[in-house]
Amino acid sequence: MKRTNKMIAIGAGAAVVAYVAGRRLTSDTDDDRLIGVRESIRIELPVEDVYRIWRYLDALPRFRHNTEIVGAIENRTLSWRSRADADSAMWGCVLFAAVRTGRSTQLSVDVQYPAGRAPSPAIREDLRHFKQVLEAGEVPRTAAAAGEW
Amino acid sequence: MQAVCYEGKGSIRVETVPDPAILNPRDAIVRVTATAICGSDLQIYEGYIPTMRKGDVLGHEFMGDVVEVGRDNRRLNVGDRVVVPFTIACGRCYFCREQLWSLCDNSNPNAWMAEKLYGHSASGLFGYSHLYGGYPGGQAEYARVPFADVGPLKVPATLSDEQVLFLSDILPTGYMAADNCRIRPGDTIAVWGCGPVGQFAIKSAYLLGAEHVIAIDRFPERLALAATHGGAETLDYSNVDVLEALRDLTGGQGPDACIDAVGFEAHGTTCDATHQGHALRQAIGACRKGGTVSIPGVYGGWLDRFPLGAAFAKGLTLKMGQTHVHKYMPLLLDRIERGDIDPSFIVTHRVALDEAPAMYRMFRDKHDACIKVVMNPQRRTHHG
Numbered sequence: 039m040k041r042t043n044k045m046i047a048i049g050a051g052a053a054v055v056a057y058v059a060g061r062r063l064t065s066d067t068d069d070d071r072l073i074g075v076r077e078s079i080r081i082e083l084p085v086e087d088v089y090r091i092w093r094y095l096d097a098l099p100r101f102r103h104n105t106e107i108v109g110a111i112e113n114r115t116l117s118w119r120s121r122a123d124a125d126s127a128m129w130g131c132v133l134f135a136a137v138r139t140g141r142s143t144q145l146s147v148d149v150q151y152p153a154g155r156a157p158s159p160a161i162r163e164d165l166r167h168f169k170q171v172l173e174a175g176e177v178p179r180t181a182a183a184a185g186e187w
Numbered sequence: 188m189q190a191v192c193y194e195g196k197g198s199i200r201v202e203t204v205p206d207p208a209i210l211n212p213r214d215a216i217v218r219v220t221a222t223a224i225c226g227s228d229l230q231i232y233e234g235y236i237p238t239m240r241k242g243d244v245l246g247h248e249f250m251g252d253v254v255e256v257g258r259d260n261r262r263l264n265v266g267d268r269v270v271v272p273f274t275i276a277c278g279r280c281y282f283c284r285e286q287l288w289s290l291c292d293n294s295n296p297n298a299w300m301a302e303k304l305y306g307h308s309a310s311g312l313f314g315y316s317h318l319y320g321g322y323p324g325g326q327a328e329y330a331r332v333p334f335a336d337v338g339p340l341k342v343p344a345t346l347s348d349e350q351v352l353f354l355s356d357i358l359p360t361g362y363m364a365a366d367n368c369r370i371r372p373g374d375t376i377a378v379w380g381c382g383p384v385g386q387f388a389i390k391s392a393y394l395l396g397a398e399h400v401i402a403i404d405r406f407p408e409r410l411a412l413a414a415t416h417g418g419a420e421t422l423d424y425s426n427v428d429v430l431e432a433l434r435d436l437t438g439g440q441g442p443d444a445c446i447d448a449v450g451f452e453a454h455g456t457t458c459d460a461t462h463q464g465h466a467l468r469q470a471i472g473a474c475r476k477g478g479t480v481s482i483p484g485v486y487g488g489w490l491d492r493f494p495l496g497a498a499f500a501k502g503l504t505l506k507m508g509q510t511h512v513h514k515y516m517p518l519l520l521d522r523i524e525r526g527d528i529d530p531s532f533i534v535t536h537r538v539a540l541d542e543a544p545a546m547y548r549m550f551r552d553k554h555d556a557c558i559k560v561v562m563n564p565q566r567r568t569h570h571g
Contacts, residue, residue, distance in 0.1 A: 082281045142281060159299065166298065174277035174293040175259060176211045176310060178323045178333060 078146040078163045082173050085136040088143040089113045091172060092132065105129075127152055132155040189564065190244045190327035191543040196234030201541045204244060207323060207331035215265050215335030217271060220247035222325045223350040224543075224560045225356060226382050227485050229551050230452055231316070235485065238300065238317040247273035247313040248355045249325025250348060253339075262336040269339035271332050272512035273356040275311040278337030289509035294334065297318045309509060326543060328564045340516045343524070349531035349561060350523055353383070359515035361387025361448070364483035365395050366515075368444035375399040375437055378419070379466040379472060380448035381409035383533045383559050384483050387415035388446050389540065390528055401436060403429055403466075408556040410515035414483035416532050433473045441475035450484025464490050471498050482507035533559040539566040 059077035081088050093107075093116060105126045109117040109131070130149035137144045149161060170177045190470035192202045207216055216237050225248050250270040253263050263269070276291035277285050283291050291310035295301060301308035301491050311333070314324020323330065332339060342351045361384045368376055376392040378385050381404035392400050405425040413419045422432050433442060449466035470480050471494050480503055498505065505512045522528050535558045538546055 080281065082279065082284065138281075163229055163299065170277075170293045173279045174213075174334070175279075176213060178275075178277075178294050178296045178320065181205075181207070181210065181212055181323065181331075 049065060072150045073153050075149045075151070075161050076147065077162050077165055078144060079169050080137065081143045081145065081169045082141065083143060085113050085134050085143040087147065088172065089116075089134050092116065092134075092168075102130075188328035189540055190323070191246060191540065192241075193231060193239050193243045193245055193381050194241055197231060197232065199245065199544055199547055201543055202242070204242075204323075204327070207327075207329050209255060209257045210331065210471060211333060212257045213334050214257040215253050215260055215263050215339065216255040217249070217251040217269065217325075217330050217332055217339070218254045219249050219251040219325055219330055219564045220330060221234065221251070221352045222246050222327075222540075222562050222564060223352060223355075223357075224248075224326075224550055224562070225479050226384070226450075227315070229547070230485065230487075232547050232551060233452070235452065236316045236318075238297075238321075239319075240317065243314070243321070244314075244323035244327050245314045246324035246326025247315055248352065249313075249330060250342070250352050250355060251330075253335075254329070256335065260336045263339065263341075266346065266416075267341050269341055270351050270354045270516070271325065271330070271339050272354075272359075272516060273313055273319065274509055274512050275313065275317075275333050276338065276513055277334050278513075283337075283513075286402040286514045287509055288511040297321060305509065310379045312509075318382075326540065326562065326564070328540070335362070337408070338513065340520060342520065346523060349478045349534055350519065350529060352561065353387070353530040353533075354512075354519055354523075356510065356512065356518055357383045358387050358528075359512045360510040361386050362391040362394075362515055362519060363450065363510045364446045364469050364481045365387045365391035365397075366477050367459075367481040368392065368395075368446065369442065369504075370397050372396045373398045374442050374443040375401065376446065377401045377403065377442035377470070378413075378446045378448055379403045379432055379470055380450075380484065381406070381413045381421075382448065385409075385416055385446070386412060386533050386558075387446035387530065388448050388483065389413055389419045391463045392446075393418060393521070394527060399436075401442065406553055412533070412558065415508040421553060428471055430473055437475070441473050441478065443475055444481060445470035445474045446478040447480065447484045451486045451490070452483075452489075466495070468494055471503065474501065474503055476501045477503070479504045479506060483510070534561050536560040538562055541567070 067119050070176050105118040107118050119129035120127050128151050135144045154158040167177050189201055190204045190208050192200055194200050223317045253265055253267040256263050274289040275294040276288040277293040280292035290312050294311035295308045297317055297320055298308035311320030311322055313322050351429050355448040365388050374397050378388050389400050389402055403422045403424055404410050404417035405423055410421040422429055447467045447470050451463045469537050474480050540562050550557050550560055
């Protein structure tokens with residue numbers, strides 16, 4: 039547990055950096071209340087693999103699109119914020135923790151949006167798709183249009 | 188192609204629908220040569236299963252020939268003859284790696300729905316509502332099979348379709364029900380429900396070393412099959428007090444394990460959950476202290492006034508859930524090849540696909556001593 043606590047502390051630090059950076063970005067908006075969304079998910083791959091894929095490859099969850107990385111500790115945490123030309127300001131961090139004696143990775147994502155912009159179910163579904171791509175190599179689907187239900 | 192489609196409560200129709208296509212890299216398309224109607228299809232037919240939509244293709248017990256494979260499927264070739272597990276599983280998540288295939292994390296596109304209802308989502312299922320993924324089923328000329336590089340089992344040409352078709356669901360389901368009983372030599376096992384799953388549970392209990400199997404039902408043809416083919420002692424619950432009879436047969440101790448092969452649609456129940464699960468309540472009452480109650484029968488939603496006090500007082504173990512078909516298929520194919528079991532003994536009706544509406548009705552009403560219907564979608568009787 040000690041290790042996990044340490045990681046949360048590191049992640050929280052990264053989040054603060056991202057948060058301050060983000061605040062500066064949106065300081066002149068009318069409503070700068072923040073909505074925080076936390077989600078976590080487990081992936082059946084070692085932490086090094088999950089980190090590498092998130093950090094360097096194209097399989098990023100959609101909610102991270104048009105963002106830039108503002109902090110990184112290898113195999114531990116990444117934090118990011120939206121780019122200056124993004125539609126909406128957003129910042130967040132993800133912690134990578136090795137669990138089940140290293141066979142799985144637990145991702146804990148903390149995302150901050152301006153009020154009224156944060157679709158929490160969408161973040162959960164994005165994370166789920168990220169997990170599905172990493173584990174199964176594909177996102178399950180049927181012929182019926184997705185999202186009808 | 189032709190497919191059996193859900194139209195609404197109590198209504199199914201054979202319709203022309205678009206042929207399935209490869210949607211994902213690990214998919215395969217199977218030309219269906221045999222498909223069966225399952226007792227759980229009747230739960231859809233009767234309107235008990237939520238999130239069914241008009242036009243959904245039914246069926247989760249099917250086999251056939253591979254006619255197309257996705258680009259990442261390196262295990263199947265066009266022309267392979269395969270049986271398809273009714274549970275859809277990725278083979279790579281925590282649950283699949285733990286052999287808990289029916290609890291796969293990655294095969295239900297509508298996982299969020301099941302999470303709202305039950306806290307977590309189990310695997311996707313063929314032809315079994317949108318809660319389980321909305322996958323078109325196998326009561327059709329062709330079916331799309333996701334994760335076809337880990338699911339379908341190749342079967343040898345020496346075995347007939349009827350001998351291997353039930354590897355898709357009910358044979359592993361009956362076998363897992365018995366396996367969950369942790370049978371030791373000398374054990375007595377009681378089985379509620381002598382439908383196809385109950386019949387296979389009886390056979391499996393003996394294969395796994397039971398000394399005595401007692402089968403409970405009320406339909407004479409099902410009890411007769413359990414006695415003649417299964418070698419079980421039978422109890423007609425419409426004639427005898429089951430609890431008393433089981434006490435008598437076990438010197439008051441009760442069966443070492445009890446199998447509920449009936450599920451929540453036990454005879455005489457309504458949609459009102461309060462009085463459902465009659466077989467399960469009886470199984471818990473009958474089971475010996477420290478014994479196991481194994482539940483292959485399907486339950487959904489909530490069950491009120493559940494006799495948890497009796498289960499607790501007697502220190503029972505309850506085992507349940509959808510079958511981990513992938514885990515059991517290879518060993519059961521081996522059993523079939525060795526001649527330990529020939530699952531085709533349960534088949535009472537063999538028809539073409541266009542007879543499905545009449546067959547659903549007959550199976551539901553248990554007319555004509557109907558126990559198991561097998562349909563061949565490649566055969567035609569009368570075109571409509």
